[in-house]
Amino acid sequence: MKRAMLYEGKAKKVYRTDNPYELLIDYKDEATAYNAEKKAVFVGKGQLNNAISSILFTMLHEAGVDNHFIRKLSDTEQLVSAVTIVPLEVIVRNVAAGSMAKRLGLEEGTPLSQPIIEFCYKRDDLGDPLVTEDHIRELQLATESELALIRQSAAKVNDVLSTYFDALGIQLIDFKLEFGHKEENGQLVLADEVSPDTCRLWDKETGERLDKDVFRRDLGDLSTTYQKLLERLGAAQ
Ligand code: C5P
Structure with missing residues (x-):
């Protein structure tokens, strides 16, 4: 079933399967930050992210957010629909933190009056620069209708995840999503991963x-x- 490796990313390996429309994702133990300038291995991280993202993708599917996840296959592996990724990182923020707090001179933890969406161009060689919708149009990274669907889906993911984490005593500060077109039928779906590698999650009581x-x-x-996070998600099941 697991065939040739198609691609090795910073936190995942992607393999072909016997079905051309399905891929296998193997979550690695490696963590990277600051465009891979900082790297380390944490034993068990791949297994934990596979478990957490499987729970979150399943929950999002049940809430009506179409995504690439099919099923968990093993401790570190999951089966997903093959997609062609739209080269955008879609960041949704509820509270100022990280690069936005730094860029705009805001204190980290400042609540935003409404969720903010940002787009970054997925280009490691350029350090994934922030782009406006005009840039996206100019570079033809996504069409108007794709952008509208992406905005709609990102807002829904924010609603669903914020409510879910809130019930666990966790505040969803911000997160990054990626979208892709299914090779099978062209449908635009949520892809990549939704995990603590790609979200900021703060305990509501202790921070x-x-x-x-x-x-x-x-x-x-x-x-x-x-x-610790997986145990809290488990308590909600
Ligand atoms: O660093 P920054 O504040 O822009 O990150 C915003 C959110 O997007 C964070 O939750 C971070 O984990 C996520 N992110 C990501 N991958 C990137 C950049 C940001 O998952 N390449």
């Missing part, structure tokens, strides 16, 4: 970071943090 900032900012052991 404890339950995401990759623990690695970015040397706040502790990443696998221990992700295990």
Whole structure:
């Protein structure tokens, strides 16, 4: 079933399968930050991210957000629909943090009056620069109708995930999504991963970071943090 490796990313390996419309994703133990300038291995991280993203993709599917996830195959592997990725990182923010807080001189933790969406051009060699919709049009990274669908889906993901995490005592600060067209029928769906590698999640009571900032900012052991998060998600099932 697992065939040739198609692509190795920073946190995942992608393999072909016997079905041309399905791919296998193997989550790695490696963590990277700051465009891969900082790297480390956390034993068990791949397994934890596979478990967490499988739970979140399943929940999003049940809430009506079409996505590439088909099923979890093993501790570190999941089966997904093959997609052609739209070369945009779609960032949704509820609270100022990270690069937005820095860029705009806001104190990290400042609530935003409404969710903010940002687009970055997926180009490692350029450091994934922030782009406006005019740039997206100029570079033909997505059509108007694709952008409208992406905005709509990103807003829905924000509603669903914010409500879900809130019930667990966790605030969804921000997150990054990627979208792709299914090779099978061209449908635009949510793809890549939804995990603590790609979200900021703060404990509502203590402010404890339950995401990759623990690695970015040397706040502790990443696998221990992700295990804690998985246990809290498990309690909601
Ligand atoms: O660094 P920044 O504040 O722009 O990140 C916003 C959100 O997007 C964070 O949740 C971060 O984990 C996520 N992100 C990501 N991959 C990137 C850039 C940001 O998952 N390449």
